[in-house]
Amino acid sequence: MTDAVHQYAISTEHYDLGLSLRSGQVFHWQEADDGQWRGLVGDAPVLLRQEGDVLIGRGLATPEALAHYLALDHPMRRILRKLPRDRHLRAAAAYCGQLRLLRQPAWECLATFITSAVKQVSHIAQISGHLRRAYGQSVPFAGHTYHTYPTPAALAEAPERDLREHARLGWRAPHLRATAEIIAGGGFDLAAPRTLPLPEARKALCALPGVGEKVANCVLLFAYERLEAFPVDVWIERMLRELYFPGRDHVTAGEIRDFAAGYFGPYGGYAQQLLFHHGRAGRALAPRGPARKKSTVIVDANSPME
DNA sequence: TTCCAGGCCCATG
């Protein structure tokens, strides 16, 4: 590993660092009181802050590696132009259009989303921290100790009991461990999903223990820059139902999936992430709970606005 | 206390 210290002053456009790191695609970055972000780009610690359109900081990652990880080269104007122009996406883009999808290391992203099943975002971050501290490597930098994500071999050798009870993985532990074993043993090509046709890449990932369609789509989107991948979690499914099928009961999961696959286009993953973050921030859906009356939805949001 | 969380797996129609 290199230990050269790099300093950063990188100009950006249409970009919000904090929004990107907080949007539920990555779980180990921590914001200090002074607004600085601590995290790792792969195994390299990085300290970052944003001042206007400039990213400032230092770390052991090269500027090129950092810019690649943060996907500063994504053509955001083109991407946003290619999204459907319905009012829900417009609202989401107005709220968090400066959010950027990352290019995360494949194994780190895959393992993290295996551990994410039926967990709140804050829990996923806790689990990630446990795993890093217990099975990763310590890397000191600038007076702080960082922890790399554990390798497949390290997790394959971790006792399942430790994963369950110490890392608090519960029933996810055998999934993570089994997939780690396959990858540590060379039984899966982590580079393949980057270039395979999307359905084949998804199918390959789904063969791994603990990986279903949703986790596979998250990894394709957040690690393999397959920007058309559209993960459907409980939030997105609820949002698609309420926003795009208002007043319709008994919309099946298959209809939701087919709609998402056909409607959002080649940058559907961006649409998904904007909707997800907007929705989770409570800005898109009607309040849930007994007070809500489903008959109050009046607008037919299924027709594109413009 | 109860409900739910960026689901997956397996057993049934």
Place this chain on the structure above:
DNA sequence: CATGGGCATGGA
């Protein structure tokens, strides 16, 4: 192919 129950843990 679609649906339902089970599964651990911890916030709200």
